[in-house]
Amino acid sequence: MRPTPQPRTRSLTIIAQDPGVKVKGKVLRAKIDIPAEEVSPGPWGYRVHVVDYDTSTATLYKPRKYPSLNSKSGGDPYAGASDRQLLDDPGFHAQNAYAVVMKTLARFEFALGRRVSWGFRGHQIKVAPHAFAEANAFYSERDEALMFGYFPGLSGRMVYSCLSHDVVAHETTHALLDGLRERYTDPSSPEQGGFHEGFADIVALLSVYALPDVVGAIIDFASEGRRDNMIARGDLTLESLRRSALFGLAEEMGQELSAMRGDALRRSAALTPSTEYMEMDEFEEPHRRGEILVAAMMNAFLTVWANRLKGLGEVERGFLDRGRVVEEGASIADYLLTMSIRALDYAPPTNLEFCDYLSAILTSDREINPRDSKYNFRQILRDTFAAYKIIPAAKGTREEPGIWDSPEGSISHDRTHFESMQRDPDEVFRFIWDNRRPLRLYEDAYTQVLSVRPCLRIGPDGFALRETVAEYFQQVTLQAAELKNLQIGVPDDMRKDEEVTLYGGGALIFDEFGRLKYHVRNRLNDRERQTQRLKYLWRYGFFRRGRDAFRNFSFMHRQRALSTTNRATEEW
């Protein structure tokens, strides 16, 4: 008898965005597929462990036992449950958080073509869906956890942040990004400071838009010209989509949640393209800087969507098929989400700026999808980012402006073994050491290989791309007076013997034959960037407060909610 194949996914009910988004008076929900596993009560799976403890009321809720994947319900105990059952059962809240965390993890693993670790040594992240009675939610590396708060809303009903898809995806992204690029929480520049928040917002919002149920709902909210299953073409221009998909969803989303950390969607939607933001003092604040990145990305999404709809055939004069419109929107969000995540491998591991990230997106997408004929995404990204004055860090080629350059100099692969290079940091280090001159490393610095990751990425056409991504980092500590040897500018009021640690590093992308394709780096002795970085760190109190102060996501979210401006320069 042939063995029955085991299911590869489990389909679970979640609240599509948050309980504020309703259709015909009912909370909009979705079914999402996550990697299959037989979970223990919690849910407690191979990567996520939900522990439902509430510190404010000192209550530990008993977890629900989960039906087997092969059971009649397919392993979803809340299929067909009423709204009240979903909202009033902490067991469902636990499931909602578990499912969205797992889905976000699965998205990262798909995009990057490999397993992705959390930003700490353990394998299972703890999730506390009702951690405290407070309008906050955050990732804590030290506690290996995601903690979600709850609070009574304006209507008197409780607002649970663990029921908000975007909030859960946002926090999960912090935990995953921290695992992929541990130096991105280093204070460096307003852009690196804003990247964690901005990137987490991008992943969160695109994850929501990638759900056809949500896209359908927001199209319906705003579409006056809707008729049966058709939508008037006039409701689908770029401006109309901006109104419906951005502002429309922002209106429907649980408004009280904006008190948690500001209103990412509304604020980004309000940032219509302009080259002025990057020069404005207001956007020196990292969390505001991050909003520019989100705005650029969301505008690219809408532009591609509107362009695709222009080419759709009409089912009746002036009307498009609603199903196709929704499908296009969700697919485009899904594609852009994958692009955004995949780019992380092609981004320098230290001192990131938005221009680097743009080059990383363009290059990584070009590797897996050389023609870009379906969406023309790369050109649209170049244009929309340029409209916000974000220009790629690399010049690129005439055909593909903005992509990273091939490695310079004569790289030697003679003394290293590719088989080992796919997993052995020592072997990669040997490669780096042998090539320290053509790779233009700073030779007086400490150098360490942070990770070696073989990847198998699947392109939109089913094409498989094998790559190995290694990440190294360098650091050297010098006294302020010594920095002039590297032509790095020092703030006027910095003591000459103040110890300054400089960081640099690179991502090495090897092809399937073990040849170096790209060396994406920010050099330790980059005079211009290091001068800017030092100025920023000095201004924002890094030398007084230490690194940990900048890794506190709880504090960061509160600052964002309160629009607090950093005044470290005025402190003693």
Next chain:
Amino acid sequence: MAQRKKPTALTLRAYQVGFGDCFLLTFHYDSADRHVLIDFGSTGQPRNSGPKLMARVAQDIRKVCTPADGGTPKLHAVVATHRHRDHISGFDDTGGPDSPGAIIAGLAPDLVVQPWTEHPKANPETGAVTRGTTAKGLHAQSLAFVSALQDMHAISQAVLVEADRRKSAIGKTTLKEITFLGEDNLKNLAAVKNLMRMGKGRRGKYVHFGSDSGLEKILPGVKVRVLGPPNLKQSDEITKQRARDADEFWHFHAVAGRLTTKKTPKVFRRAATYSATQTPPYTRWFIKRMRSVRGEQMLSIMRTLDSVMNNTSLILLFEVGGKKLLFPGDAQIENWSYALSKPSVRRLLEDVNLYKVGHHGSLNATPKTLWGLFKNRSEKKKTGRLLTVCSTMPGKHGKTTSKTEVPRRTLVEALKSLSDYHTTEDIKLKESLCDTITIPFS
């Protein structure tokens, strides 16, 4: 008419009230003295300070305010810079006629000056705001802000209850700071009501940047400028992205706080839970961590809230007889920003002669921009050198390890090396209740 003349000198009494502020300014005129009390509060009294320190201070104030000829004691004006306990607790009159608040009220001040946020009509429940303090369009926002300040008291109360319940899990140092900040931010209802009574009718002035303090009528020949706090219209001039969501943020915190202060708080009534002795082993490490995180959360909220309250503080600049005396209460940079954004104000501050050190010498209440303006700073002891006065008590607020101790070491070093520095820490209570500084006017 002698009273219209300028004062000839000022005697400043900086009282030792532990962690708090209490300054009595006596302006000497040819005919008589005129007295202004700036703040009267404490949240921690020094060791061996003896019983009823605040009442003794109040009695001393009464004594100073009693005319040499033995007439009726008179305090001419009271300034309450903001509503923190360490600035107003002394106005509490619940202990009867001998309570410090009753003694001060008995001195029948003609004027009580407070920030605009304290106006009795700025009541979120009745929907009123102070006329003239806000522009038309800002009415609702001003109300929301005042409402948020009220919420902060509720939050402090809730945090204190929650911290007390979980004290074994929070850790001594964190608990100590939470308790200190929590108590300082509790609404001191009796003191607030006493101030309100003293300032009833025309005797009350609720002011913002640029408004008339009313003190000039009381102190002939003295110019008094209000440099802070700005009202919301003024704040908006310098901060395009004012925290619109912030008021809501505090509201939700306050409501959540009310939930947790219930005797047996429950969120899901029907949900199955573990009893405290049943917790499965695999949850224990995490629960312990979560409790510790919660303690840090509460402390962080209290610090943020404390700063917001400090930034409602009055900033007053007295100009008299060629001298400038600056009393900024506990104002931090967010409050100072509006005044410092004005070139005319920056010029005005350059030749300050006496600076009351902001917020007991904390790290962020003497903005470096402000400190850099003072031209009378000097390494050499000389006539005309800047005079600085700090009312403080070490070990009450902040931590040395996180460089947040109050008074902040680096600030005190600067004050000592570049000014004639007076601190209430040096007062020996057995000898005197206050440090007395006399400033002659030209």
